[in-house]
Amino acid sequence: MCASTAMPGTALGGIRRIRTSRSAAIGQLARQRPAEPVAWTEAEAIRRAQAGDAAAFEHLYQLHGRRVYALCLRMVSNPADAEDLMQEAFLQLFRKIATFRGESAFSTWLHRMTVNVVLMRLRKKSLPTDSLEETLDPDSENSGPKRDVGAPDLRLSGAVDRVNLDRSIEQLPPGYRTVFVLHDVQGYEHNEIAGIMGCSVGNSKSQLHKARTRLRELLQEDVRDQARDERKASKSQSDTQD
Amino acid sequence: MRCKEFASVLEQQGLSPLPDAARDHLAACSECQDFLADISFIVTAAKQLPAELDPPQRIWVSLRAQLEAEGLVREPAILRPETAGSWLRNLRALFTPRSLATAGVGIALTIAAFLQLHKPAVVQNSAATVAQKQARPEIPAQVRPQQAAANVPLPIRQPAKSPGRLDPTASATLTSPPSEDVYFARTAALNQAENDVPNSSLATNPALDESLRKNLRTVNEFIAECEAHLKKHPQDMLAREYLNSAYQQKAELLAAMLDSGRSEQ
Numbered sequence: 001m002c003a004s005t006a007m008p009g010t011a012l013g014g015i016r017r018i019r020t021s022r023s024a025a026i027g028q029l030a031r032q033r034p035a036e037p038v039a040w041t042e043a044e045a046i047r048r049a050q051a052g053d054a055a056a057f058e059h060l061y062q063l064h065g066r067r068v069y070a071l072c073l074r075m076v077s078n079p080a081d082a083e084d085l086m087q088e089a090f091l092q093l094f095r096k097i098a099t100f101r102g103e104s105a106f107s108t109w110l111h112r113m114t115v116n117v118v119l120m121r122l123r124k125k126s127l128p129t130d131s132l133e134e135t136l137d138p139d140s141e142n143s144g145p146k147r148d149v150g151a152p153d154l155r156l157s158g159a160v161d162r163v164n165l166d167r168s169i170e171q172l173p174p175g176y177r178t179v180f181v182l183h184d185v186q187g188y189e190h191n192e193i194a195g196i197m198g199c200s201v202g203n204s205k206s207q208l209h210k211a212r213t214r215l216r217e218l219l220q221e222d223v224r225d226q227a228r229d230e231r232k233a234s235k236s237q238s239d240t241q242d
Numbered sequence: 243m244r245c246k247e248f249a250s251v252l253e254q255q256g257l258s259p260l261p262d263a264a265r266d267h268l269a270a271c272s273e274c275q276d277f278l279a280d281i282s283f284i285v286t287a288a289k290q291l292p293a294e295l296d297p298p299q300r301i302w303v304s305l306r307a308q309l310e311a312e313g314l315v316r317e318p319a320i321l322r323p324e325t326a327g328s329w330l331r332n333l334r335a336l337f338t339p340r341s342l343a344t345a346g347v348g349i350a351l352t353i354a355a356f357l358q359l360h361k362p363a364v365v366q367n368s369a370a371t372v373a374q375k376q377a378r379p380e381i382p383a384q385v386r387p388q389q390a391a392a393n394v395p396l397p398i399r400q401p402a403k404s405p406g407r408l409d410p411t412a413s414a415t416l417t418s419p420p421s422e423d424v425y426f427a428r429t430a431a432l433n434q435a436e437n438d439v440p441n442s443s444l445a446t447n448p449a450l451d452e453s454l455r456k457n458l459r460t461v462n463e464f465i466a467e468c469e470a471h472l473k474k475h476p477q478d479m480l481a482r483e484y485l486n487s488a489y490q491q492k493a494e495l496l497a498a499m500l501d502s503g504r505s506e507q
Contacts (some may be wrong), residue, residue, distance in 0.1 A: 184285055
């Protein structure tokens, strides 16, 4: 009797392990689908994707998709267009993945494709696209601070919020916008941006400075417009009271 | 230094510490001070914008469909019994040499398990045997396919010291890799053992009786889930490890239930 009661007890202990491990196992299995397989490095996933492994494709998508989508969305500001662009970028990537030899970082290669896809789309839409060499105005060398004599205090700090900034980024020419988003939003270094954009490091720095300068102007216009609207509103209020 | 030169320094060096000449100019020029302050503010604000955003799930779904349509992805073979003509392919697969070999192992296993279960069992040391198995590591966190390929015992009843009542062949070790046929063979052997569990009460304690049966149902559910998963993803070695471990656990449980039933007879 002792043995028969002891055995079920130990067997029950085994079953308890099953129940605990079952939840963990099923949870892990669920989490693994459609997530990437355990312990794949990017290089391994690339190799498998080159062999046509569907799970490897998904692994790479999960690895890089969020940054690509963020870039697309900031470039076109329209979620539907951003989705199309992202899908197109990854489709191109997977079509050409067999040609990837590892000379550059995979993410650089992917972002280069993404930027090309985006800029091609913007050119097709006949938006005013700027090449990397285009400048803001004829006096392109004078990209320093502009003098606004008699203008109200246009310091941005405290007057600009994220909405203003997002709206102003949308108004940047695509070339400036790309460099600004890659550098100041996504944190890429100039040498990486040069690889993505197919330009020199000096060019990347120049475009970034111009992007920031232009953003400042756009934001100052926003601040001016807001100040003017507030003055109008307060004036009409005082007129009404009178 | 003039404003134009200051701007050029800013362009080349960004917001990193400025050289002395630029700092001297900055100290004297309010326009450049405002400019630098605004640019710094813009950069700080931009850094706070999310660098990554979650794309809608439909993008991957659509992308995956497109990849399959273009033939860029190759899925491993998946059993689809409902597919027309698959029964014929399965039938043909049964007659491959490897399938025949594993089927033979499975039949031998079933026979051995049946013989083992229908012999009077010895209770001595079985608790120690089960406890030994309890001491084994739980479901492995990492995939170790080589373990599955090693001698993996499928103990129906394995008392360490038995007065010769048990057939040594009932150790029922599997030396072949845990292919699907092997798993099915194991399932058949375990199902046979399960059928021998008496439908009547296993113990005088109804609570214990219910607990044993409930645990068996839990194990069976887990096995069913793992098998369903492996049908879709036959290359998932982790799932195979879980399933292998579950079979062992079920075998232990059945042994305990059978012993309980006999002890009450």
